[in-house]
Amino acid sequence: AQTVTQSQPEMSVQEAETVTLSCTYDTSESDYYLFWYKQPPSRQMILVIRQEAYKQQNATENRFSVNFQKAAKSFSLKISDSQLGDAAMYFCAYHINNDMRFGAGTRLTVKP
């Protein structure tokens, strides 16, 4: 079965520091899309960043960037200059052949 694994149930970072959230996935397909979504306490799911598997260049969105290692099936999220508003659950996900799968999530705490 295709799966998404987030091995860190909880992470903590000091405000203004950098943190990396891990994600690995399992698929035999070569074409797919990868996403990181954020869910703050409001419960609203918000897209953070996305990556097309055929693109080797890592995606970047302001303070958020990914390290996409296709051969290793790894898609980690780096948050630079962490802010209090970054505190949330972060979900890694992929979209493959009409199937959308999410990881179990990583709860990120930001300490002032």
Add this chain to the structure above:
Amino acid sequence: DAEITQSPRHKITETGRQVTLACHQTWNHNNMFWYRQDLGHGLRLIHYSYGVQDTNKGEVSDGYSVSRSNTEDLPLTLESAASSQTSVYFCASSLSGGYNEQFFGPGTRLTVL
């Protein structure tokens, strides 16, 4: 502004009852999705639709059904609610294509007693 809404936001029902959760989007998106969120599982796909009259089963479709009679709405029906279906349910929509961002509704918390 375009949005996606869900109703009700909270629902308590009894085992064996039929329950319908509403989802309405004004984005004019072709794609619509239903997920459930349970602790330790993230979000799991229940059903999805790529257009009017199109519906497809997701990872955890047993006990659920959907119908798509127009672009804006994708109601989710639990034919005979079970305690295992106690969860938070999210509806989402997107433009066609796997790369496109899914826009999520606020969620419905369903409790089956």
